[in-house]
Amino acid sequence: MAISAFLPVYNEEKRIKDTLESLIWCDEIILVDKNSSDRTVEIAKSFGKKVKVFFMNNSLAYDSSEWNVFLDNCSCEWTILFTASDVIHPKLVEKITELIDKKDFNYDIINIPFRRYILGLESKRSPWYSELSPKIVKKSSIIIDKTGVHNAAQFIGNCFNLKNSDEFSMYHLTHETVDIMMERHIRYWRGEANNNEVSLNKSAITVLKEFVKIIFIRKTFLMGKNGIMLMFAYLSYYMMAYVYKWEKSQGNSSNEYMRIRSVILNDWKSTNKS
Incomplete structure (x- = not known):
């Protein structure tokens, strides 16, 4: 075959x-x-x-x-x-x-x-x-x-x-290096954020479920420093996936920063006139 x-x-x-x-x-x-x-x-x-x-x-x-x-x-x-x-x-x-x-x-x-x-x-x-x-x-x-x-x-x-x-x-x-891991994860995080069915609640629950798995089921921490590193690397994926999804659905930093800059610049203009 x-x-x-x-x-x-x-x-x-x-x-x-x-x-x-x-x-x-x-x-x-x-x-x-x-x-x-x-x-x-x-x-x-x-x-x-x-x-x-x-x-x-x-x-x-x-x-x-x-x-x-x-x-x-x-x-x-x-x-x-x-x-x-x-x-x-x-x-x-x-x-x-x-x-x-x-x-x-x-x-x-x-x-x-x-x-x-x-x-x-x-x-x-x-x-x-x-x-x-x-x-x-x-x-x-x-x-x-x-x-x-x-x-x-x-x-x-x-x-x-x-x-x-x-x-x-x-x-x-x-993931031969941490840099390579992060570069690839960024592509995945962006992909997850582009999902039209983004659910922040589900994403948060996923973080909690994965935390329970590695702490109470796999007990990854028993590997010592290697285990702690793997725990952090693993959880960071799901945590940052939540952050990317939040930015996609609720983030408004550009508009907020533009508003703040506009207020401050207007205050500067008023100060200069006086």
């Missing part, structure tokens, strides 16, 4: 070679480049016709239309969802291909072992930890939510869970 890889990228010349070598087993790689200014596309094209390059603008806020580019150009029934942060172990690939090649495999989604590293750290106490993740999905099972950010793509169908493995996994090696 054929499989397509979805790979959205922007200025990934340092990582794109390793990423593509990890996907070379796929039948096609749909690379959606957001007008990179470095050698990303040049390197990608060096892998031959298997890598099909498509372009879209790199918006200031997250734009879920990258999924439409992929779905419009994907020719295989099965897909693997990838980023430049990802690499996958060959033993896991063997298990995946064995499953999708079975004629009697009546599933639409395969949850695979997934190791998510944040700033070089991965732990079962990490707020981002997950044993399995739905990364192998039939094209027909992908539903796009245009207002979504992290949940822009939703998957509908029967799920098959591969046995968890600490070694034979897909590795998500993201």
Whole structure:
């Protein structure tokens, strides 16, 4: 059974070679480049016709239309969802291909072992930890939510869970530096604020729920200083998402500052006349 890889990228010349070598087993790689200014596309094209390059603008806020580019150009029934942060172990690939090649495999989604590293750290106490993740999905099972950010793509169908493995996994090696983390988060925050269904109440409740999760369920603080850092980094995302949504729906700083400046300048004019 054929499989397509979805790979959205922007200025990934340092990582794109390793990423593509990890996907070379796929039948096609749909690379959606957001007008990179470095050698990303040049390197990608060096892998031959298997890598099909498509372009879209790199918006200031997250734009879920990258999924439409992929779905419009994907020719295989099965897909693997990838980023430049990802690499996958060959033993896991063997298990995946064995499953999708079975004629009697009546599933639409395969949850695979997934190791998510944040700033070089991965732990079962990490707020981002997950044993399995739905990364192998039939094209027909992908539903796009245009207002979504992290949940822009939703998957509908029967799920098959591969046995968890600490070694034979897909590795998500993201946020190599704090600066990179903040740059990416800003795009996500803007994307969340652009959602027409912004709810400050729901956003505030989400912050509280995530706080409870990392304190009382994951107990991330037991990781020591590393855990405290991960807690702060994790919660800051949801807290700043609230701030961006507040600014979008209720912020009025420009008008307020203009009013104050106008009042003060008028007072200066009155003082000068006298």
